[in-house]
Amino acid sequence: MEELRLSNWLPTTNKEVKIRGWDALDVILFSGDAYVDHPSFGPAVIGRILESYGLRVAIVPQPNVNDNLQDFVKLGAPKLFFGVTGGCMDPMVSNYNANKRKRKKDAYTPNGDIGFRPDYATTVYSNILKEKWPDIPVLIGGIEASLRRVTHYDYWSDKLMPSILVSSKADMLVYGMGEQPLREIVRLLQKGVPFHSINTIKQTVLLIENEEDIPKNKNWEDVEIASHDDCLNDKKTFASNFKVIEQESNKLYARRIFQKVGNKTLMINPPYPTMTEEEIDASFELPYTRLPHPKYNKRGPIPAYEMIKFSINIHRGCFGGCSFCTISAHQGKFIASRSQESVLREVDTIANMPDFKGYLSDIGGPSANMYKMKGKVQEICDKCVAPSCISPVICSNLDTSHKPLTQLYQAVDNHPKVKKSFIGSGIRHDMLVPEFNKNADAKELDDYTEEVMTKHVSGRLKVAPEHTSDPVLKLMRKPSFKYFHKFKERFDKINNSKKLKLQLIPYFISNHPACEAEDMADLAAETKDMGFQLEQVQGFTPTPMTVATVIYYSGYHPYTLEKVKTPKTQKEKDEQHRFFFWYRHENRAWIKNTLNKLGRTDLLKVLLPENDKWRKNKPGKTKNTFNDAVPFNQRKNKAKFRSKKKRR
Structure with a gap:
C-alpha cells in the first residue's frame, strides 16, 4: 500500500481543510465514533459517498459537548447542510449494558476509552448545531436515527418517545443505508433546489406543520397510523402501529406512512429498492484509506x-x-x-x-x-x-x-x-x-x-x-x-x-x-x-x-x-x-x-x-x-x- 498523506483522509480540522486548498465546505459531518476511514464504518461511507458527488466534505468525530462547544463552530458553516450520526451503534447500546449499567469500554473510541460519546448523541449534536447555526439544515442518519424514526419505546428512560426528529430539531432524517437517498438529495441541491423544498425523496422522514400542504406523489399510496398521543394513551394502540411500520419497511413497493405528532405530521417516505450489485460494489470501492485517522496514533x-x-x-x-x-x-x-x-x-x-x-x-x-x-x-x-x-x-x-x-x-x-x-x-x-x-x-x-x-x-x-x-x-x-x-x-x-x-x-x-x-x-x-x-x-x-x-x-x-x-x-x-x-x-x-x-x-x-x-x-x-x-x-x-x- 502506497504511503498515505494526511490529505488522504477527509479533513477533521481547519488545518486539514487548508491542506486540500479549500476555502469553504459543502457538508460537515458529526459522528459519535472516532473517524476510521473504512467501508465497515458508516460515517466514513457517507463521507466518501458525498465526496464522490463532487462535494467538499469534512468530518468532526466525537465532538466535545462538555466545553465551550468549539468543535461545533471551528469549521464554520457548510454551504449545503450538516450531517449527524450517533455512530455505528445506538449510543445507548454503546454506553450501557442490558442492566442499564455503564459500560467500561467503548469499542469505537481509541483505547476503548469511555466518555467521548454522549447519551442520545444524535439529538445532542443536532440541538447544538441548530442553536449555533439556526439557518443551516441538519440531516440526521445512522442506526440511532433510523431505528427512532417513529414513535418508539426507549428502554433506558423507560418512556415512549416520538420520532427523533422532534427531540433533535433536525430538518430531515435518512433511514437505512444512506447511499441512494443522499445521491438524490445532493442532485437536487446542486440544481439549486432549496433544502426545505426537498420532501419527496425515498427513504427520508420529515415533520410537516399541520397547516402545510402534504407533498404529492402520484406513484405512492399512503397509510396513516395512530398518532403519538394515542400511543401514549393506549399501549395496545402503540402495538398495532408496529405491524404497519414493519411491513412497510420491508416491502419493495411500500406505502408512505403518516403519523400525527402534536401539531405536526410525521411523513415517512417509502424505502428505495434494494441496491444493485453495481451500486453496492461502487460503495465498497471508494478511495478509503482503510485506516483510523492519524490523529489517534498516540x-x-x-x-x-x-x-x-x-x-x-x-x-x-x-x-x-x-x-x-x-x-x-x-x-x-x-x-x-x-x-x-x-x-x-x-x-x-x-x-x-x-x-x-x-x-x-x-x-x-x-x-x-x-x-x-x-x-x-x-x-x-x-x-x-x-x-x-x-x-x-x-x-x-x-x-x-x-x-x-x-x-x-x-x-x-x-x-x-x-x-x-x-x-x-x-x-x-x-x-x-x-x-x-x-x-x-x-x-x-x-x-x-x-x-x-x-x-x-x-x-x-x-x-x-x-x-x-x-x-x-x-x-x-x-x-x-x-x-x-x-x-x-x-x-x-x-x-x-x-x-x-x-x-x-x-x-x-x-x-x-x-x-x-x-x-x-x-x-x-x-x-x-x-x-x-x-x-x-x-x-x-x-x-x-x-x-x-x-x-x-x-x-x-x-x-x-x-x-x-x-x-x-x-x-x-x-x-x-x-x-x-x-x-x-x-x-x-x-x-x-x-x-x-x-x-x-x-x-x-x-x-x-x-x-x-x-x-x-x-x-x-x-x-x-x-x-x-x-x-x-x-x-x-x-x-x-x-x-x-x-x-x-
Missing part, C-alpha cells in the same frame, strides 16, 4: 477497527426477520450482494497492507450465509409483506443455494497471500439442515458446512439457536430447536470423519418475551443433556424497531394483539439467567428449591443428579458475563470487536 488502538481490520463484508440485509433484531429495520430484508470480482479486489487490497500476516478475520455480513440469495420469481417478492423469508418456514420462492458462497470462499483462499480466511459472522445453521431447508440440495448444504468446518473455523463454530422452547422460538421467528439437534448430528459426523476436534458453541437468550423461568430450566436441562456447559448468556435488551421491544413495553403482540407475558423486573431477569449456570456451586440450592416449587423434579434430576460429573467444577470457575452481554440485535457489529473469549 491515543491507542480503536478496538472495533482492530477486529475488522482484515475482514470483508460481502453483502447487506437479512431475511431472517428475528423479532429481537433490528438488522432488517435498518438494512432491509432483501439481500444486496457484492460481485465476486469486487470482493476479490478488496482481498487484494488487504493482502498488500504492510501488516497483513495472511489471515482474514471474517468473510461475512449480517448473517454469514445469505450471500447472493434472493427470490426465484421477482414478481412474488414484489407483492410480499412477510417480515421474514424463513419463518415459520423457508419460502418456496427463496433461492437458498450456498454454492456461490462456497465458490467465493474458495476463490478468496486461492489468493497467494491468503493463508486462511475465517468466518466470524453468525452462520444460520438452520439453513444448513435439509429437514428445514427442504428446497435446497442436501449435498450442497453439506459441502458448504464441510467447507466452513475444515477451512474457515479455528477450534470453535458458534451458532445461535437462541432458545429451546418452541413457543418462545415461534415468537422469536426462529425454527424449532429440533433443527439444532439435526445440525449437531451433521456437525458431529463431519467433525469425526475429518478428525477436526472442533467445538460447537451455541448461544441463547434469557428474559425474552414469552419466556418464563420453567423455559430456562428446560433450556438448561436439554443443553446439558447434549453435553454443553454454557459459558455466556445474552440478556434481552429492548431496542427500538423490533417486535420483541413492542411486546416488552406494551404487553401485546403487534400482529395478533394478544397479550404476551414478559419478564421485566430485575429479580425475574436474574432468576432466568441463573439457570444458564446450573453448574456453579452458588446456584445449586436455588435451582433445587425453584424446581421443587415448580414441580419439575424431572428437570432437577437432569441438572443436579447425585454423583454428577459437573459437580467437580469449582465455584466461580466459569466467568458469568451476563452483565456485559451486548444486545443480540446489534450482534453483527459487536462480534467484530469482541475478544476471542467473548466474541459473538
Whole structure:
C-alpha cells in the first residue's frame, strides 16, 4: 500500500481543510465514533459517498459537548447542510449494558476509552448545531436515527418517545443505508433546489406543520397510523402501529406512512429498492484509506477497527426477520450482494497492507450465509409483506443455494497471500439442515458446512439457536430447536470423519418475551443433556424497531394483539439467567428449591443428579458475563470487536 498523506483522509480540522486548498465546505459531518476511514464504518461511507458527488466534505468525530462547544463552530458553516450520526451503534447500546449499567469500554473510541460519546448523541449534536447555526439544515442518519424514526419505546428512560426528529430539531432524517437517498438529495441541491423544498425523496422522514400542504406523489399510496398521543394513551394502540411500520419497511413497493405528532405530521417516505450489485460494489470501492485517522496514533488502538481490520463484508440485509433484531429495520430484508470480482479486489487490497500476516478475520455480513440469495420469481417478492423469508418456514420462492458462497470462499483462499480466511459472522445453521431447508440440495448444504468446518473455523463454530422452547422460538421467528439437534448430528459426523476436534458453541437468550423461568430450566436441562456447559448468556435488551421491544413495553403482540407475558423486573431477569449456570456451586440450592416449587423434579434430576460429573467444577470457575452481554440485535457489529473469549 502506497504511503498515505494526511490529505488522504477527509479533513477533521481547519488545518486539514487548508491542506486540500479549500476555502469553504459543502457538508460537515458529526459522528459519535472516532473517524476510521473504512467501508465497515458508516460515517466514513457517507463521507466518501458525498465526496464522490463532487462535494467538499469534512468530518468532526466525537465532538466535545462538555466545553465551550468549539468543535461545533471551528469549521464554520457548510454551504449545503450538516450531517449527524450517533455512530455505528445506538449510543445507548454503546454506553450501557442490558442492566442499564455503564459500560467500561467503548469499542469505537481509541483505547476503548469511555466518555467521548454522549447519551442520545444524535439529538445532542443536532440541538447544538441548530442553536449555533439556526439557518443551516441538519440531516440526521445512522442506526440511532433510523431505528427512532417513529414513535418508539426507549428502554433506558423507560418512556415512549416520538420520532427523533422532534427531540433533535433536525430538518430531515435518512433511514437505512444512506447511499441512494443522499445521491438524490445532493442532485437536487446542486440544481439549486432549496433544502426545505426537498420532501419527496425515498427513504427520508420529515415533520410537516399541520397547516402545510402534504407533498404529492402520484406513484405512492399512503397509510396513516395512530398518532403519538394515542400511543401514549393506549399501549395496545402503540402495538398495532408496529405491524404497519414493519411491513412497510420491508416491502419493495411500500406505502408512505403518516403519523400525527402534536401539531405536526410525521411523513415517512417509502424505502428505495434494494441496491444493485453495481451500486453496492461502487460503495465498497471508494478511495478509503482503510485506516483510523492519524490523529489517534498516540491515543491507542480503536478496538472495533482492530477486529475488522482484515475482514470483508460481502453483502447487506437479512431475511431472517428475528423479532429481537433490528438488522432488517435498518438494512432491509432483501439481500444486496457484492460481485465476486469486487470482493476479490478488496482481498487484494488487504493482502498488500504492510501488516497483513495472511489471515482474514471474517468473510461475512449480517448473517454469514445469505450471500447472493434472493427470490426465484421477482414478481412474488414484489407483492410480499412477510417480515421474514424463513419463518415459520423457508419460502418456496427463496433461492437458498450456498454454492456461490462456497465458490467465493474458495476463490478468496486461492489468493497467494491468503493463508486462511475465517468466518466470524453468525452462520444460520438452520439453513444448513435439509429437514428445514427442504428446497435446497442436501449435498450442497453439506459441502458448504464441510467447507466452513475444515477451512474457515479455528477450534470453535458458534451458532445461535437462541432458545429451546418452541413457543418462545415461534415468537422469536426462529425454527424449532429440533433443527439444532439435526445440525449437531451433521456437525458431529463431519467433525469425526475429518478428525477436526472442533467445538460447537451455541448461544441463547434469557428474559425474552414469552419466556418464563420453567423455559430456562428446560433450556438448561436439554443443553446439558447434549453435553454443553454454557459459558455466556445474552440478556434481552429492548431496542427500538423490533417486535420483541413492542411486546416488552406494551404487553401485546403487534400482529395478533394478544397479550404476551414478559419478564421485566430485575429479580425475574436474574432468576432466568441463573439457570444458564446450573453448574456453579452458588446456584445449586436455588435451582433445587425453584424446581421443587415448580414441580419439575424431572428437570432437577437432569441438572443436579447425585454423583454428577459437573459437580467437580469449582465455584466461580466459569466467568458469568451476563452483565456485559451486548444486545443480540446489534450482534453483527459487536462480534467484530469482541475478544476471542467473548466474541459473538
